[in-house]
Amino acid sequence: MLPDALVRLDQRAESATDKVVPANTRRAYELDLHCFASWCGRHGVQAMPVPPRALRAYLQELAEKGRDPADVPSGKPKGPLGYSALIRALSAICRSHRRSGHPSPWHEPLITEARDTLARLKGTAPKKQKLDLGVTGAGLLFQVCDLISDDVRGVRDRAMLLVGWQGGGRRRSEITAARVEHFQDIEGGIRWTIPRSKADQTGKTLKVALTPAEDARYCPVAALRRWLAVSGIKSGFVFRGVDMATGAVMDAPLAPVGVARRIQRYVKLLGLDPADFGGHSLRSGFVTSAHRRGRSMPDIMAATGHQTAKEVLGYIRRAGLVEESAGRGLLDEALAKRSEKP
Incomplete structure (x- = not known):
């Protein structure tokens, strides 16, 4: 047990960590975790610490079908997730594990292998860039x-x-x-x-x-x-x-x-x-x-x-x-x- 003074200091450090995460990233993490927790609940799987095979199955489902409508709090799922979105979802899950005192599954052999497989299947090429709004050419x-x-x-x-x-x-x-x-x-x-x-x-x-x-x-x-x-x-x-x-x-x-x-x-x-x-x-x-x-x-x-x-x-x-x-x-x-x- 930490002394009360150190507990308060640690809480302020955690709050500061949250504040430096960009708002858009924070909202994306929250959505990723909500969907993951819902998916685990529907399949009777422990969300934390999550069994590596269950996490690998979840990532595979996201890659093949995308989020299930039952797991999305609002709006309509957009179909299979790309590589960047998959890695962000995995990062959110791993971050949640660390903050809750559980080992991060990021370096689990099955998950490392899954990351490599998804990179090959989904590719890591950048998405199509938006066209310019410039003052030269067509102006x-x-x-x-x-x-x-x-x-x-x-x-x-x-x-x-x-x-x-x-x-x-x-x-x-x-x-x-x-x-x-x-x-x-x-x-x-x-x-x-x-x-x-x-x-x-x-x-x-x-x-x-x-x-x-x-x-x-x-x-x-x-x-x-x-x-x-x-x-x-x-x-x-x-x-x-x-x-x-x-x-x-x-x-x-x-x-x-x-x-x-x-x-x-x-x-x-x-x-x-x-x-x-x-x-x-x-x-x-x-x-x-x-x-x-x-x-x-x-x-x-x-x-x-x-x-x-x-x-x-x-x-x-x-x-x-x-x-x-x-x-x-x-x-x-x-x-x-x-x-x-x-």
């Missing part, structure tokens, strides 16, 4: 802004998309977490301080600049200031829900998925497939546009907050494999040089 960001109405929701959407885009292609969770206190007027624009990012969970802040554009329709500084004036928001969350019937601005922030849905609504009006776009379209669109406009890799990384060039290069390669290929025109140049020889 989809401009096209979307041209569609946005001037009602309350439209004023919010224009500010949200332009700020999220020019602010380094922010993730949807960073956009919806933005607060009035995070923005500061500076000479030549607005400074946006982002307290924590997905790429950096250590609590370091990222500061990005929002600078004016000559055309007010596409100016993030003007759009943000107008939204704050129209909404009357003085403090707290910047991008909030808007009542569809009355146009009243709500107290709660817009959910992260709301950013993706607004983008999808506008690209659908352009005749494009909304499934090809999402919140990440802002991020990929910023990176590819900055690259094509000649911005350096360090400058792009400073804006996006990426720690390494690998992921940034991934965006660039996916967006312009032919255009950026080192081999483009190389044979023609070599042949031309060869023909110059006497």
